[in-house]
Amino acid sequence: MTAAAATTARPGTLAPLIRARGLELAYGTGGPVIRGLDLEIGEGEFVVVAGASGSGKSTLLGALCGLVPHTTGGTLAGELTVGPCDLRTDGPDAFGRLCGWVGQDPEAQLVLGTPRGEIALGPQLRGQAPGAVARAVEEAALALHVHTLLDRQPRTLSGGEQQRVAIAAALAQHPRVLVLDEPTSQLDPVGGEELISLLRRLHEEWGMTVVLAEHRLERCLSAATRVIALDEGRIAFDGAPADFCAWSAIDAPALATGVSRLLAPHGLASAAVTVRDARAALASHELLPPEPGLGGDVARLPPEQAAGARPDGATARPGLRSRLFGRSTGADPAVAVRGGWRELRDGAVLLRGVDLEVEPGEAVALMGRNGAGKSTLLRALAGLDELERGKVERAGRIALLLQRPADHLLHERVADELWDGVDLAAAGLDRVPGLLARHPSALSGGERQRLAALVVAGRQRPAVLCLDEPTRGLDRAARALLATQLAALRAQGTATIVATHDPEFAAEIADRVVLLAGGEVLADAPAREVLAGGWAFATEVARVLRGAGGAITLEQGTALLAPPPPVEGAESPDPAC
Amino acid sequence: MIYDRQRTALHAARPGAAILWAAALTLAVIVCPHPAALAVLCAGLPLLAWAAKVPRPVLLAAAFAIPFALIWVITNGLLVREGLTVVLRLGGVPPFGEIDVTAEALAQGGVLALRGMAALQIGLLASACVDPDRLLLGVRRIAPRAGLTGAVAMRLAPALADDGRRYADGLRCRADGGDLGGRERLLVMSATVGRAIDRADQVAAILELRGLRRSTPVAAPGARRAPWSRHDFALVTSALAVAALAVAGRLGGLVVFDPYPTFDAAPALPAVLWAAAILLVAGAPLLARRGTEPPR
Known part of the structure; x- marks a missing residue:
């Protein structure tokens, strides 16, 4: 369903709760970010808002809560109403009576000293009686599983825990609409799926209207009743998730999920909403390859897609396991940690005897749940934190890109961060208009991430570049540019170690995946072995194919499936997008 | 923020009771000019902090305060021109003129320094034990x-x-x-x-x-008053007893100390016993070990 016909509430929902007519929003002197939007969202819908970075998702969500333009500044034309609240006359206080809001950075939303105070604040400020406040805290805390965290300091909570507390604080006000801007960006795959399940439960059991913006659509499409895709502030698509999968695979491959693009050549993209549907569609067309142990193996892949080959043409390097068995390249490691043990004063152990060796030019992905020890290991490698036991051997300087790129960009102008002769093209920044004169905060998330990577790597090539959650909040195009930047560094011999929750990114860039849990190394193996063989840390393609042929990337999955039959009117999606 | 959540009576008590207890101790420090009694109080406060399971900030405060205390003593000796027992003649020092350092001025500087050190320790003890959110x-x-x-x-x-x-x-x-x-x-x-x-x-x-700008009045948070715990009662009783002891010691002349023009001080032993009694009375509630989980 396209934009022209799709601005009304879905059938089966109550009367429209959110209504926009000719809505235009702009910041400062720039052009409108939202352009002439007509939209109706009924009470009880679960709407996913999709779109590339800069398409207007966050602005639309901010407007639904009255934050844009009332607290951010900017201009408004047209109308937007949420229930009785009108954006032209009402601000966040009025909208806050109906809307709960959870932003991208949960830490920034926690304003009091404990989660208990945080959750209670909204009901207290709204004049609820003490008993009602206590009940609201209890219910929200139990719903979000944060009842054991209520008296801890927010700074001691992990990103995922902070996210849950922020959602609990929003829920405690019993909003009719819950607005979430990339709520899974800080969460590991399991945590992300748990959060989406919780939102689905709130939606189904409480009848709550949920409006959620996400880049990782594969996580939330199965819970959604409707998808709205924005393109440069306009609605490019509005329809059911299955229709979105079919539409995006052909018309907007940059938004399409991996499974949509995998199925699109066979005309099955509309079945890509859930893994179960995708497998059923493949099976019904006799396209499903045999699973490992049932006749499926890597040999079925073409030679250029077989184990060890990566999409960018680089060859996978042997991991620690292969080196232990005498197949080492013989090169001195770029960095090695032996028996790394890190513990805190309060007794918490973050790393428990970690061994890791990375060779020059090798790319390693660190994966694991929130709190597994990934960031701690990177900080120890970079020398920011000392190990209590064990040692780190470095062949040269180690640079670390922290989770928030803004932490590296402290000057007022981009030009002040750079040096003479810097290669902006290598970071894909040479075509950003007015880059040097801009404030780093005025760049998009992807631009800021690449600039920070450039600044951190510095003038002289580091022996190792570590990156902590570099794809957080990036759309697919920005992730692809970052991968290109990393490939260029690898080509010069820089080893890269990436802590990530993004299996697709790991599959794209890593030779080897190290899986951490509780500060210990659970697995250290070639990327294909880890990302195709499991569930929580498998790529979407691998989940659909259940590890058949060891396919973990779209290209490998496409190669594994039988040649597609010609589908009338269908165009082949661009796999590079 | 140095609040350190522990299971002690001081942490478990309502903030008002804990603050009152700390205020009573501060009153004792203020009304007591006797250096021996102040020294005992300064030495005993880390013991109270140990009983409250937060010795670290109090000891750090004491260590931090020592150099400042010395500076205070020296400055008072150099600037105050009272007292008759000259211990050091510095002669003419422009622009201050003739400077004679007296034992009385040094002693008074020491009293002020001990008071400052004790007040700092009490403040940090309270900060470490009273939940700022509550x-x-x-x-x-x-x-x-x-x-x-x-x-x-x-x-x-x-x-x-x-x-x-x-x-x-x-x-x-x-x-x-x-x-x-x-x-x-x-x-x-x-x-x-x-x-x-x-x-x-x-x-x-x-x-x-x-809803900060709400038009309806804010609910009184926690208006449903929790009943007083025995730790609340114990701390308030202790605070009142400390305050009574402090006032009685002062009015009874147990802690008299007037340095100028020459030392006029009460005997040291009663003053030391008075300070020890203050510490004992203040520390008694901290011995409780049951029901000391701070409220949620």
């Missing part, structure tokens, strides 16, 4: 906006400190980074201050969304 919740009953502003400010300060640490890390973990010099530290400070406005902006937006 305290501000109490303030919000009386002045809602002031209490909320205080709570947000207390949250903002460590948040900015965290920002500063992260920015410093951001510089350190560059490939051409390393230890931070003065220029880098200045950059970190300017970025932290510069972005404080963004932080405040975020907080303001969150508060507004949660």
